[in-house]
Amino acid sequence: MIILQRGKFITFEGIDGAGKSTHLAWLASFLRDKGLEVIVTREPGSTALGEQLRQLLLDHRQAMHAETETLLMFAARREHLDKVILPALERGAWVISDRFTDASFAYQGGGRGVPSARLEILEQWVQKGFSPDLTVYFDVPVTISRQRVQSARTADRFELEPDLFFERVRQAYLQRAKQFSERIRVVDGSLSLEEVRTAMVEVVEKFWSAQASSGYRM
């Protein structure tokens, strides 16, 4: 009898320009080299409906109430869980997502001031106790992330927010990293690309060894 083990769910977090997307591809190939099926995905988005919600959420002409924004983020997440994340984990694949619920606590909570208690209700409603197995948080000062984003792409609705908004987002991430220190690993994203990658590899290799020693069959 073949007993299929559930895959692992890894998320990347950080303020815009922290370097998440740059390092995601590396992690995917690291895990694929170990023989795993790996799904790379992102939030908001990654389903047909989720990508439409993403367009509404990121379009700078689309002003919206902070609670509308929050509900749309969780609506996109519900689809993402149902159509992509949970089926992949159940068939044994590993899933790496560029952002997940920590982003709602950081952006809608820290950035927009939506009370954590409300976010926790939505989290419980949508996730029913499900959360990532590992989160890598790339921490960068706002000035650095701004410079990177400005030279890399056209700003979306969030990236047009002032520095103060991103300071609050960053503080909320740091606070959450303290609160969930077992799950959320902080990497200094302000270093050179090579140095950040080395720090990330260390985090991922530790996680990998912990899985192996706890009996996870690779």
Ligand SMILES: Nc1ncnc2c1ncn2[C@@H]1O[C@H](COP(=O)(O)OP(=O)(O)O)[C@@H](O)[C@H]1O
């Ligand atoms: N450690 C780094 N040093 C210098 N530039 C970086 C570093 N990390 C990312 N970048 C650059 O910053 C820009 C934004 O990076 P990206 O990975 O898209 O960030 P995010 O996905 O977190 O928004 C890209 O042009 C990328 O090449």
Ligand SMILES: Cc1cn([C@H]2C[C@H](O)[C@@H](COP(=O)(O)OP(=O)(O)O)O2)c(=O)[nH]c1=O
């Ligand atoms: C998932 C999520 C993203 N966001 C925001 C953060 C980003 O500014 C934006 C899109 O995410 P993303 O594509 O990761 O942006 P970037 O590549 O610039 O880091 O959506 C929230 O505000 N709340 C959420 O729950």
